[in-house]
Amino acid sequence: MAHRVAHACFERYHRSRLEFVTEVADMASKPHYLESLLDEGAVIQLKRLLHDKLPSVQQTSALALGRLAHYSTELATELVTTRVLQELVHSMEAEGASVYHKRAGAYVARAVARHTAELAQCCVDAGAAAVLTACLSDQDAGVREAAARSLGVIAGHSPDLASAVVEAGALPLLAASLREPEPALKRICISTLGEIARHTPELADAVADTGLPVLLSALLAHDDASVRRQVCACLAQLAKHNVDMAELLVEAAVFPALLGLLHDSDPATQRNAAVAVREVVKHAETLAELVVKAQGVGHLVDYLHSSHGAARLPAVMALGFIAAFSESLAMEVLAGAGASAVCDALVAEPEDHVKAAAVWALGQLGRHGSEHARLLAEADCLRHVLGALLHEEASADLRDKARKALLGTLPHCAHLPALLPLLPGAPLQVQRAILAQVARVIPADAAQRRHLVSGGGLKAILALDVGGDPTVEELLDVICDAYPPEVVEFCSPDYAKTLARATFAGDAVQA
Structure with a gap:
């Protein structure tokens, strides 16, 4: 009888501890409880319960501490300075450690390491990299997932921390996990390998060697x-x-x-x-050619038409890189309607960095030759690039890229109907480039010379306010020299006044 009463008393005690730590762990998962839990001394109680007789209480205490550390850098630091992290790491490699204890320990290491590179280094110094690597061989998939995720958080901070994970021997085990059937394990291990590879070419080589x-x-x-x-x-x-x-x-x-x-x-x-x-x-012309031969331009253009926002940026840049290598590759992009797709990103997207990438890509398309520039002009891209240059809210980077794109394309463009609408309001540097093209083209092209007059282009050119710029005035003289004096006089801004004075001069004398 006495034994049964005593046993029941201790059972209630065990149950109460488990209920307490479970409730604290639940509250620790909700940020709005954080300050209250700290004020009530939850950390001190949880640290004591890490050494409880019941494994379930130990594991739940570790889980609660991990959740608290997840939201607080200060608490994560406290877990390091009070050696709680070290104790958890060492207990994970103890003989007989349960899968739940290993998962909880891996979670605490991840919660501490996520905040700063310094705290991640503390995890490595506590032996976490080696212990977590050993957990990658555990029979339980949940333990392997937790270990891989924690290693990814540690490695993501810096090349040195990624190297520490590599030196712990994690790479072969992470790569081998890709052959496992669990999709979650595959995903986490691939993510961790990417976190390691992203830092340096040497680490990428080490990852690829697996x-x-x-x-x-x-x-x-x-x-x-x-x-x-x-x-x-x-x-x-x-x-x-x-x-x-x-x-x-x-x-x-x-x-x-x-x-x-x-x-x-x-x-x-x-x-x-x-x-x-x-x-x-982006690396080599041969690689760009391979992608083009695999119908890559069409895939990228279709992706641009179906995506929105910053998601368009990589495709815009990919087309720009392809076009940058050679005339033939740029023509492949133009023939695949790449210019209009990139121009749509320039016009439709509000983000400045997307616009900057778009004007850069358009510049790569148009800078190769006259045919490239003509196709770009016919797609009405140059007008939008100029609009990006003149936009009052454009960043310095966007304006610089737009200016370079225009000045790289305009000297190749012999399609004057597309150039002349750009003249009004364009910066002087752009006006010079346009007028230089007009001066180069019309002396040898009778059709465009005639269209310049009939379409009002010459009149617009002569009406420009050049501000006394000698280069522009010299270009205007070259353009005027291509026409008879009476045509130039007819298109001059003062022609109507001159004609009126000549017509009604006699009436003024008689009066």
Whole structure:
């Protein structure tokens, strides 16, 4: 009887502790409880309960501390200075540690490391990188997921911390996890590998040496959208560093599947695929040609028409990089309606950086030759580039790129009907470039010389307020010399007054 009463008393005590720590853990997941929990001394109580007799109380205490540390840098720092983090890390590698304890410990390490590189380094100093790497071999998929996620948070801060994760031996285990059936584990491991690879070419090489490019190529067709999304993001992190890495991805046969993901049902996957394409084509003409041969221009243009906002940026830049390499590649982009798609991004998107990328890409399209400039002008792109240059809210970067795009294209454009509407209100530097083209074209082109008069172009040119600029005045003299004096007089701004004076001069004398 006495034993039963005593046992029941302790059962109630155990139950109360578990109820208490469970309720605190639940409140710790809600930010508006944070200040109250700290005022009530929750941290002190939870630290004591980390050494409780019941494993469930230990694990829930660790979970609650992790949730509190997630929202507070100060508390995360306290977990380090009071050696709570070190104790949790060491307990994770203890013999007999349960999967729940390992998950909770990995969560606390992640909650501490997320705030700053210094706290992430404290996690490494506490041995977290090695312990979490060992957890990647655990039989429980949840433990492997938690460990991979925490390693990704640590590695994401800096090259040194990413190197610490590599030195702990995590790369082969992370890559091997991509062969596991669980989509969540694949996604988290791919994300972590991308966090490591993004820092330096050397780290990207180390990641690629695990055979990752081939594994990622196979996963481009995975059923889970979150996996495809992370695959594309990781490919971009690998490809961005140098041409050798981009070529390695091409050898792994990521094309044309990567281009197909520009039309994926998941918008984030589409954008990540566009970023990956951009990071490949920017390195070399041969890579740009490969993408063009795989119908890449059409895929990018279609993506631009179906996307909106900042998501358009990578595709705009990809088309610009392709066009920059050669006349033939620029013509492929123009023939694929790339100019109008990029121009639509310039006009429709309010973000300054998207506009800046668009005017840069249009400049790459038009700078190669007369045919390129003509097609750009006929698509009415130059007017919109000039509008970006003149917009009162445009940033200095946007104006600089717009000016360079115009001055790079105008000297090649012999299509005067597209140039003349740009003259009124254009900056003097742009006016000079337009007038230089008019002066170069009309002496040898009778049709355009005639159209300049009949269309009112010559009249508009002669009406310009040049402000006494000698270069512009010299260009005007060249243009006027291409016409008989009476034609120039007819198109001059004062012709009506001169004609009126000559016509009614006799009437004035008789009066």
